[in-house]
Amino acid sequence: MTTSFPSDHGLTTKHPTDFRHHTSTMSSYQLRQSIYSSGSNPDSTPSISRSLVIIGDSGCGKTSLLSRYHLGHLPPEDLPKCFDYWSKDYIIDGTRISLGFHDTVNLEEHDFVSHRIYPTADVFLICFAISSILSLENAQFKWKDKVNLFRLNVPIILVGLKQDVRNDPGTIEMSHRHAAYKIATGNEGMAAARKIGASRYLECSAKTGEGINEVFAAAARLAVFSTETEKVEKRCCTM
Template sequence: MSATHRHNSRLQNASVTSLRRGPQRRDSGRRSDGSVTSSGRESIGTGLTEPPAYSKKFVVVGDGGCGKTCLLISYSQGIFPEKYVPTVFENYITHCEHKPSGKIVELALWDTAGQEEYDRLRPLSYPETDLLFVCFAIDCPNSLENVMDKWYPEVLHFCPTTPIILLGLKSDLRNKRTCIDLLKTQGLTPVTTHQGQAVAKKMGALYMECSSKEMTGVHEIFDAAINTVVAEAEGMNQSPPASRGSLTAQNSNSQQQQQRRPQTSSKPSENPTPMMAPSKKKKRKACLIL
């Protein structure tokens, strides 16, 4: 058995154990000296003096190599990982402020494997999810196709009432000449903002973009996600849960609905029907690592 295979086996075994302990991970695991136990990687310099007002779980899904791990590490640890290492499953614990209220929110950020060999393991990460990030790479048009072919149907099956944000990652590569030239040889072009918005509209999800490498748009994404889950938590005892589509209209009380199904896009007045995956299975292509 090769060293790489042994390493992957250990990762997978450890990940299954961690996933089974998922509910405990949502506690901060903070010791009296302020350090954090092995239940998750803690962000740098939290220094909390009081318990968080909310503990929320975000799960990130999408094709392998599309930039999910870089997004989570850049946000939670403030660094960009230059080396690509395929993820099995990983959990990052971080604390942040809900700006409108000033309350502290503890986030459990769950990174998942996009490779097909982990399709049976990945559903273990879905229980008790408060918000889903469905991701694709702007430099990989096939990864956007796979959002509707695979990822949206999967999360709709396991988390039918959970809010979704569709994320276009690696936005810095959209205008990069080497990326454009490489895609051109395949008859492709980088994904446009309009294309991403069109898919989000079909999903009834908010659409956002970012570059983890340049740290542009990263904090805006998590601010929007935190605002969504906190607004939902604070409104649960006052009115029925919001529909997934109200993610983009969370400040409008008129968007509350009895049945939480994907309804609207970034324009609350439009109510598209979610497009489900075609019955014919397509061959999926992996993202390029530039």
């Protein structure tokens, strides 16, 4: 399947896509197979290939983000976190791009993963859980430092995941009781994005689907059109 983003796509989602998708009859094996299938059209050859690497704390919601975007729903609880690599074709301003997605699936601490995947990135998504201010701090320091070790000039999008928790009574109560689970505000996310030199700061919810398309549309555009000069000089952060 090829996704088209016209030239006037402002990287904002004014009319959120309906992400409802019924998979009650799909087995875990079939679901794993669909995860690894390419979203591209086998009859067409992309003109360029780009790589997107998604990093962040274990449990912050990276795999749920990919599952919601690729499959249209959250992964079942009994499904192993098997996202590794898959690709999807886009047409952006008449340019066909095959964007490969790398999810580090809880292997972030292993150096061999970093050394193999990070240098291939054309754009990074540094993710954090909005439900934990500690996760945001790790995005600023731990994960940005890892990017710096390999590809300092690659564009970054800082992504706040689990946006829906701001309206969840249980999460709000936990936030009041434990400092580590303080809910990150949008302003705190923006400030962190500026601090690490991110090209964008975006928020989304894999639970509701809100903001998902915007995240990957922005990533695809950065992967295609960011030149080395832009990666170094144009570090202004927008939301």
